[in-house]
Amino acid sequence: xxxxxxxxxxxxxxxxxxxxxxxxxxxxxxxxxxxxxxxxxxxxxxxxxxxxxxxxxxxxxxxxxxxxxxxxxxxxxxxxxxxxxxxxxxxxxxxxxxxxxxxxxxxxxxxxxxxxxxxxxxxxxxxxxxxxxxxxxxxxxxxxxxxxxxxxxxxxxxxxxxxxxxxxxxxxxxxxxxxxxxxxxxxxxxxxxxxxxxxxxxxxxxxxxxxxxxxxxxxxxxxxxxxxxxxxxxxxxxxxxxxxxxxxxxxxxxxxxxxxxxxxxxxxxxxxxxxxxxxxxxxxxxxxxxxxxxxxxxxxxxxxxx
Amino acid sequence: xxxxxxxxxxxxxxxxxxxxxxxxxxxxxxxxxxxxxxxxxxxxxxxxxxxxxxxxxxxxxxxxxxxxxxxxxxxxxxxxxxxxxxxxxxxxxxxxxxxxxxxxxxxxxxxxxxxxxxxxxxxxxxxxxxxxxxxxxxxxxxxxxxxxxxxxxxxxxxxxxxxxxxxxxxxxxxxxxxxxxxxxxxxxxxxxxxxxxxxxxxxxxxxxxxxxxxxxxxxxxxxxxxxxxxxxxxxxxxxxxxxxxxxxxxxxxxxxxxxxxxxxxxxxxxxxxxxxxxxxxxxxxxxxxxxxxxxxxxxxxxxxxx
Numbered sequence: 001x002x003x004x005x006x007x008x009x010x011x012x013x014x015x016x017x018x019x020x021x022x023x024x025x026x027x028x029x030x031x032x033x034x035x036x037x038x039x040x041x042x043x044x045x046x047x048x049x050x051x052x053x054x055x056x057x058x059x060x061x062x063x064x065x066x067x068x069x070x071x072x073x074x075x076x077x078x079x080x081x082x083x084x085x086x087x088x089x090x091x092x093x094x095x096x097x098x099x100x101x102x103x104x105x106x107x108x109x110x111x112x113x114x115x116x117x118x119x120x121x122x123x124x125x126x127x128x129x130x131x132x133x134x135x136x137x138x139x140x141x142x143x144x145x146x147x148x149x150x151x152x153x154x155x156x157x158x159x160x161x162x163x164x165x166x167x168x169x170x171x172x173x174x175x176x177x178x179x180x181x182x183x184x185x186x187x188x189x190x191x192x193x194x195x196x197x198x199x200x201x202x203x204x205x206x207x208x209x210x211x212x213x214x215x216x217x218x219x220x221x222x223x224x225x226x227x228x229x230x231x232x233x234x235x236x237x238x239x240x241x242x243x244x245x246x247x248x249x250x251x252x253x254x255x256x257x258x259x260x261x262x263x264x265x266x267x268x269x270x271x272x273x274x275x276x277x278x279x280x281x282x283x284x285x286x287x288x289x290x291x292x293x294x295x296x297x298x299x300x301x302x303x304x305x306x
Numbered sequence: 307x308x309x310x311x312x313x314x315x316x317x318x319x320x321x322x323x324x325x326x327x328x329x330x331x332x333x334x335x336x337x338x339x340x341x342x343x344x345x346x347x348x349x350x351x352x353x354x355x356x357x358x359x360x361x362x363x364x365x366x367x368x369x370x371x372x373x374x375x376x377x378x379x380x381x382x383x384x385x386x387x388x389x390x391x392x393x394x395x396x397x398x399x400x401x402x403x404x405x406x407x408x409x410x411x412x413x414x415x416x417x418x419x420x421x422x423x424x425x426x427x428x429x430x431x432x433x434x435x436x437x438x439x440x441x442x443x444x445x446x447x448x449x450x451x452x453x454x455x456x457x458x459x460x461x462x463x464x465x466x467x468x469x470x471x472x473x474x475x476x477x478x479x480x481x482x483x484x485x486x487x488x489x490x491x492x493x494x495x496x497x498x499x500x501x502x503x504x505x506x507x508x509x510x511x512x513x514x515x516x517x518x519x520x521x522x523x524x525x526x527x528x529x530x531x532x533x534x535x536x537x538x539x540x541x542x543x544x545x546x547x548x549x550x551x552x553x554x555x556x557x558x559x560x561x562x563x564x565x566x567x568x569x570x571x572x573x574x575x576x577x578x579x580x581x582x583x584x585x586x587x588x589x590x591x592x593x594x595x596x597x598x599x600x601x602x603x604x605x606x607x608x609x610x611x612x
Contacts, residue, residue, distance in 0.1 A: 013344040088491070185394070188534040212532065221529045221606045226518065228494040260609040294611055300527045300606040303566040305600055 001249040002042040002276045004114055004143075006157070007123020008103060009047045009071075013083035014277060014290065021232075024278035025057050027080065028123030028148070028210050031235035034282040035242030035269040036121070038290060041065030041162050044114040048106045050077040069111045074108065075137040077102035090230050091207050105284050110136040119249040120145040121241055122168070127153055127160040134167055137170050144254055146170040147199075147243055150235065154180050166198035169254075170229070171231040174205045185213065189206050191219075201259065203244070205237055215256050222263040224298055225271040225293070236270040239282065243269030268293045307555040308348040308411065308461055310420055311338045311548070312439050312448075313429020314409060315353045315377075319389035320540050320583060322396065324451030327538075330584035331363050334384065334454070337541035340588040341548030341575040343426070344596060345556040347371030350420040352439065354412045356383040366589065369412050375417045383408035397513050397538050416442040425555040426451040428474070433459055433466040450560055452476040452551055453505075454543065460486050472504035478547050480511045480575075493518065494593055497525075507565065509550070511543055519569050521562050528569040529606055531577040532600070538583040542576040550577030574599045 007028030014021050025096055029047040031301075036043055043066045051073065058068060083097035115138040121147065122130045122291060130147060137143050147168040153161050154177070165171055170192060175187060182190035186206055191214035194202050202214040208230070210223040244266030252257055272281045320327050335353040341484055342349055349372045357379065364374060389403035412435060420442040428436045428451065443449050453474040460469050460483070477500060481493060487503075488496035491541030493510055495532060499521035500508050508520040514536070516529040550572030557564055574596055578587045 081512060090491075158404070184537070185396075186532075186534050189533045190383075206515065209512065210529070219532055219606060220609070221532070223516070223527045223529060223607070226492075226494045227524055228492050230492070261611060264609055264611070298609070300525060301529070303526070303528075303570055303604070304563075305567060305604060306569070 001040065001119040001248045001252050002044055002243055003036050003040055003119045003121060004044040004046065004110075004117035005036065005121045005123065006046040006124060006130070007032060007238070008080050009049045009053065010080040010082055011125050012225075013097070014044060014280065015085040016232060016233055017086065017088050017230065019277070021277040023055065025080070026082070026278055027234055028235075028238040030279060031238035031273065031282070032121050032123055032242035032245075033061060033070060034064065035239040035266075036246030036249070036271070037064035037066060037224075038059075038287070039243070039246030039283070040267070043067060045071035045072060045110075045116050046110060046114065048072040048102050048108075049075065049251075050079040050102045050286075051075045053079045054155050067114075070108070070114055072106075074102045074105070077105070078302055084234070085199045086233065090233055092147045094225075108133055119245055121245045122147040123238060123241070124148045129154065131160070132163045134164065144169050144248065146241065147173055148241055149177070150170045150179050151177050162197060165232040168199055170201040171199040172203045172205065172237075174207070174237065175274050176203070178204045186220075203263070205240065206290060207233070210242065211263055213256075213259055214217070214257075219255055220256075220260045220263060222267045222297070225267065225297060225300065227271060228274065230274045232275050232276075235279065236273050240266040240270040242266075259282060264294055264297050265290075268297060272285050307344065307424040307558050308350055309342050309346055309425040309427060309551055309555045309587050310350045310352065310423035310435070311335050311342065311427050311429065312352040312414060313338060313345055313431060313544070314386050315355045316357065316386040316388055318540055319387075319403070321391040321402075321482065322538060322594055323392065323394050327583040329387070330593060331360065332541055332584055333389070333504030334541075334544040336363070336367075336585060337544035337579065337588070338429055338548035338551075339367060340370065340390045340585050341545040341579070342552030342555070342571075343367075343370035343372060344575070344591070344593070345549070349373065350376060350417075350423050352376035352412075352414050352416060352420065354378040354380065356385040357381045359385045366497040373420075376414070376420055378412075380408045382409070382547050383411070384446075390540070392539065396539055406493045416444075423449060425551055426455040427551045429544060430454045430456050431545070433463050433470045435532055438469045441460070442469065450475050450554065454478045454545065454547055455483070456482050457486050465555070468503060470525070474505055474507060476507040477505040478509045478511065478543075478550075480513070480543070482507070484510045491600065494525075499532045507568070511546065513542075516567055517546065519529065519562075519565055519571060521565075524562055524567060526562075526566045528566075528603070531573065531603060531606065533577060533581065539580050540583075542579050542583065546572040546576040548572075570600055570603050571596075
């Protein structure tokens with residue numbers, strides 16, 4: 001099955017209390033695609049970069065089975081740049097710089113052979129652009145669509161966001177965003193409200209505290225894997241989404257039971273992501289490492305009541 | 307098997323963004339004993355109250371199998387009083403009033419038949435008093451001892467605290483306390499350091515985010531149960547500890563595998579606690595409700611990787 005991934009590609013400068021990196025490759029679409037590439041080899045990428053984006057990074061994606069025919073390379077433009085500084089808790093962060101650059105002109109046009117993608121992962125972007133993508137899908141009724149967004153769009157474009165959310169199958173947001181979107185503090189009540197907005201499935205990410213999957217009355221919880229060292233949380237949410245959707249596309253099964261497994265695989269990929277800066281660790285892993293870590297997740301929560 | 311519970315008994319005035327109560331019965335020893343009473347009927351309580359503590363509350367504990375011969379009732383004194391106000395997140399809180407009252411003279415003397423208790427739960431108190439209790443145990447080498455403490459004692463009595471911690475089997479603290487005690491931000495590294503301080507087992511409570519059990523290289527995670535309504539987090543940690551130790555005492559099994567189950571039972575009891583103010587809900591539950599909720603915990607995290 002094919003997975004369409006749409007989102008930013010970027011340069012990130014990241015500072016944490018424990019170190020930092022300058023202008024490394026990042027962006028939602030990059031993380032999503034790398035993570036998904038460990039599950040499927042038909043990834044249809046839609047994004048935009050400037051002429052400064054490194055060729056070898058694009059080649060590396062191609063080698064992972066990523067189809068770049070939906071990538072716009074603006075020869076006279078510079079790639080989106082973000083700089084941020086994490087607080088001591090490695091969750092909250094201050095944005096130091098946001099240079100939209102080419103992202104300002106992002107007007108995604110799907111190549112014909114992308115329009116029938118079976119699975120679609122819409123990374124965090126303006127709801128307008130997310131809707132533009134959905135409207136180009138020939139198979140909008142049949143594609144299984146997941147969407148990520150953020151509180152910023154709830155602040156300035158709530159109506160459009162609600163319009164887009166209504167069309168997707170899975171909404172993937174964090175706990176604070178779920179609270180803002182629903183106006184409910186309890187995540188259980190937030191999930192109930194969000195279901196009425198359209199999405200049949202809701203994933204609430206809680207950073208190091210794990211992620212929850214809601215589907216009407218059902219709920220599943222995937223813990224965060226306790227790690228000795230977290231170097232850089234950047235992209236963890238996107239990596240989670242890429243692993244989640246990659247696993248669903250690979251297994252061609254969107255039942256709740258299988259989505260639970262997808263949540264574990266997503267969490268597994270995110271746990272690798274945070275152990276190095278940027279996408280560094282996502283380049284180094286392999287199936288054996290993934291399998292072992294999924295086993296660690298299983299052991300972490302396994303108990304038997306006689 | 308018998309469980310010795312040592313800690314405060316109190317009146318609490320509690321304010322939350324969603325309501326409040328005035329001068330309800332609380333205190334670590336009260337919560338611990340109520341929670342443990344659903345597992346065992348040999349609870350040896352050691353605490354102190356004033357003449358203002360309600361007789362019917364003491365009678366209710368007696369009916370649950372709590373032996374009150376270690377409770378000092380100071381006829382000329384008033385019971386410890388605490389008033390606090392929770393923030394919107396229902397985790398952080400401001401203490402508005404702390405009237406130690408009789409607690410200022412607490413000098414626990416164990417009745418002879420308490421000294422050979424099989425299990426001991428030391429609620430949060432000055433490390434001096436906790437040590438006084440340990441020194442009175444005839445079976446200090448054989449009793450299985452768990453200890454709760456807080457950052458306040460790390461600030462003002464670290465040396466004494468370290469001396470007491472060295473003697474216990476299980477240390478039960480929250481994530482911030484684990485970080486302060488170890489000087490490590492990562493809970494995995496914090497656990498490693500804390501093991502070197504004495505305790506073979508470490509439980510790190512993360513409030514609504516669950517609890518982790520560490521034993522050398524092994525780790526287990528019990529999630530928090532997603533609840534539609536949390537009315538009052540007061541006493542949740544003590545209730546968790548009471549359920550945990552009550553289950554261990556009932557099953558007479560301190561293996562890591564059984565401790566995992568005890569963690570789930572502790573979390574179950576805590577989830578009941580927070581649904582009403584004070585100990586109200588702990589008085590209303592029964593075995594059937596407990597069993598059903600343990601099953602809900604099991605379903606929450608259960609997944610199968612083919």
